[in-house]
Amino acid sequence: MSYTVDTQGYYGPFGGAYIPEMLYHNIETLRRNYLDIMQEPAFQEQFRSLLKDYVGRPSPLYLAERLSAAYGCQIYLKREDLNHTGAHKINNTVGQILLAQRLGKTRIIAETGAGQHGVATATVCALMGIQCIVYMGEVDIKRQAPNVARMKMLGAEVRPATSGSKTLKDATNEAIRDWINNPEDTHYIIGSVVGPHPYPDMVARFQSVISEEVQWQLKEKTGRDHPDIIIACVGGGSNAAGIYYHYLDRPDVRLVAVEAAGLGIHSGESAATSVLGSAGIIHGSKTLLMQTEDGQIIEPYSISAGLDYPGIGPMHAHLIKSGRAEAISITDEEALKAAYHLTRIEGIIPALESAHAFAALDQLAYREGDVIVINLSGRGDKDLETYIKHLPDHE
């Protein structure tokens, strides 16, 4: 079985492009051109050079010794938090801005949840001198104030999404509507492996640099190019897609997808899509999503704005449903606890999203001595307010 996209844009039963005609022209143009553009030697050269000198890649693969000792295995952290702008999101925005330029686009739009993708998009737009508009849920604007300020300083316009739950789902709706209204000059930089084909594949390819590096970094450190287990948090799933990518067809590598359980899977306040979701269409893609019997999309909840999404990328839906990946759900409380644990034991403050991946260590079955790679997808500066608010509980 192949876990990458097929020629029709599907991952098993998931994927495709379920879009109104108003988006057809832009999506079709992208579909026809993305692989050719990405494979151009000049594109690759520019992309690689920016990743190296601007983003600061390769990001380190760090053996977390005290964390390893605590769990009785070898835990390596893929330090995407050390990238320029503080998360893995920039890998994709560098790629897409170069692609947008080649498509002749002069205006960029993006959606953002935690603000990491918004910052990463505003950053590459500043770098290239291109107009940037970021849609962000009103709720997220409040809980991720530092990132909003960064986007503004970078020259982006942050437009609040005020419909629905006023979070990532609604910001995505607004960005799509903007694209419908501005089809000629605008490119939509989607931040995750979601949306209509070819977005999930395109974003996964740009993020695949993560697992490409893990292969040789791990070989240097351990003598073998693959871990026993890879753990990543999944909202839409772009950091997970990136760190799984080169291991998708290696069945001896366990892939663990960590979702946000919010206040608890069955609390009614959750974002654990693989447990609570069923097949349907969200943002132009057939995938697993949280919905009512009548097919209305349910507003999710997580303390983490980046995981607060009612769907998952179609690749992840396929990986989980086919049994290739294991899904674990982590509550707000467990994520906060893991964030404090990592901070106190390794001196690294993780993003709340990434903290969910660390909390999975407590639920995971593994053998002593297993080599585990955790994608530390972002740093926690943006979440300090939330962390400080919960500090007393963990002292």
Added chain:
Amino acid sequence: MNRLDRLFQEKKQEILNIYFTAGYPGLGDTVKIIRHLADAGVDLVEIGIPYSDPLADGPTIQASSEKALANGMTLDLLFQQVKEARQHTDIPFILMGYFNPVLQYGEDRFFRACVHAGVDGLIIPDMPLHEYEQVYREKLKHHGLKISFLITPQTPEDRIRKIDDLSNGFIYMVSSSSITGAKTAIQASQLEYFRRVQAMHLKHPRLIGFGISNYETFNTACHYAAGAIVGSAFIKQLGQGANVPMEQQIHQFVQHIKNPVEA
């Protein structure tokens, strides 16, 4: 004979299609609205299935959807209401809805419910054309249901031809590159697009929608197509509430679109 086929056979121009969201403004208003629209001389009605995430719709229709869902609208109730409305009028009914609620209801169950309720045609804007061709074309034919696909100023000619070949309802011409309710006047570039498509002499009649909000825009659209679709402007009218009874409100609205001089 399918009521849509009959309409397009009998009437070749100035067809007025009015869209509204089922369950808005009140949960039980669907039947009343359809009756009043039919009495006011509307040629067909497009009944919107409220959806939590209507990607192609502007703030007016979004808000009406949200309200309708908050009112408690469900597909089962919608079919009941449409069936009741069917007792009162013989004008064609189109159901417009996003694909996800159709999939969750079950496509075959949905099509059967449509027929049972007296629905004549469907618009499902995010149903991919190839999926229709491979999976749904035969099913819809079997149920005697018509389907209309959208075209936009950016739809290339070969795709318009393909849509014309595959569809069996009318061609829904989206008047500009926009979500619903975004524009109020028709620009020169839009006329160029209207003329271009008119000159293609398609097999199916064309109705122009998006940005048709008053007599001027309706009249302009009718010069280039068999008629036009009014949505957001009507919803706005309904939302303004009742200083006058709904019946009077709807009659006045329709009259203003069709012929303000006589109104």
